[in-house]
Amino acid sequence: DAMVIQNPRYQVTQFGKPVTLSCSQTLNHNVMYWYQQKSSQAPKLLFHYYDKDFNNEADTPDNFQSRRPNTSFCFLDIRSPGLGDAAMYLCATSRSGVNTEAFFGQGTRLTVV
Amino acid sequence: GNSVTQMEGPVTLSEEAFLTINCTYTATGYPSLFWYVQYPGEGLQLLLKATKADDKGSNKGFEATYRKETTSFHLEKGSVQVSDSAVYFCAQGGGADGLTFGKGTHLIIQP
Numbered sequence: 658d659a660m661v662i663q664n665p666r667y668q669v670t671q672f673g674k675p676v677t678l679s680c681s682q683t684l685n686h687n688v689m690y691w692y693q694q695k696s697s698q699a700p701k702l703l704f705h706y707y708d709k710d711f712n713n714e715a716d717t718p719d720n721f722q723s724r725r726p727n728t729s730f731c732f733l734d735i736r737s738p739g740l741g742d743a744a745m746y747l748c749a750t751s752r753s754g755v756n757t758e759a760f761f762g763q764g765t766r767l768t769v770v
Numbered sequence: 771g772n773s774v775t776q777m778e779g780p781v782t783l784s785e786e787a788f789l790t791i792n793c794t795y796t797a798t799g800y801p802s803l804f805w806y807v808q809y810p811g812e813g814l815q816l817l818l819k820a821t822k823a824d825d826k827g828s829n830k831g832f833e834a835t836y837r838k839e840t841t842s843f844h845l846e847k848g849s850v851q852v853s854d855s856a857v858y859f860c861a862q863g864g865g866a867d868g869l870t871f872g873k874g875t876h877l878i879i880q881p
Contacts, residue, residue, distance in 0.1 A: 747814065756801060760816070
C-alpha cells in the first residue's frame with residue numbers, strides 16, 4: 658500500500674510556465690520534505706514542513722515555493738521553471754524526533770521544454 | 771558541515787559475489803545512519819539503519835555496522851543477486867533536519 662503518493666509521476670512543462678507537483682501521505686507524519694534529485698546525483702533537500710512551520714534551506718532558489726494546507730498534503734510550486742530545474746522531485750515524510758527515518762514517494766520526473 | 775562520502779560506481783559484480791560498498795561520514799554529534807536503495811525510475815526505499823555506535827542494521831541479506839571510531843557505515847552482502855541491481859545511497863541525520871546523502875553507488879549484478 659502506497660503511503661507517500663506523488664502526482665503526477667511524469668510532468669512536462671514549458672520554460673517559464675508555473676508548475677505544481679503534489680504529494681500526499683497516509684502515515685500522519687508531521688514532517689514533510691521536498692528533495693530535488695538531478696541525474697546521477699544525490700537528493701538535495703529544498704525545504705521541509707514541521708507541522709505548519711516552513712523551513713527553507715539556505716541555498717534553495719526563490720523560484721521554488723511550497724504549501725502545506727493540511728497534514729496529508731504538500732505541494733511544490735515552481736514559479737518560472739528553467740531548463741536547469743529538470744530533475745526528479747522526491748517527497749518524503751517522517752515522524753518528529755531525533756534521527757527518525759524518512760519515507761519517500763516514487764517521485765515526479767519533471768521535464769522542462 | 772555534515773557530509774557523507776561513499777565509493778563511486780558503477781560497481782559491477784557477478785551473481786553470488788560478496789558485496790561491500792564503503793561509506794564514511796562527518797558530523798557533529800552522533801547521527802543516525804541509513805542505507806537507501808533506488809531502483810530505476812523509483813523513489814528511495816529504506817534498506818537499513820543504525821541509530822548508535824556498534825549497532826548493526828540488517829535487511830534482505832544486507833548488513834551495515836555503525837563504527838564510531840572510523841566514522842563508517844559500510845554496506846555488505848554475502849551473495850548478491852541480479853535483483854539487487856540498483857543505486858545505493860548512504861545517508862546520515864534524519865528527523866526534522868532531513869537527511870544528508872552520499873552521491874550514490876550504482877550496483878550492477880551480472881548473471
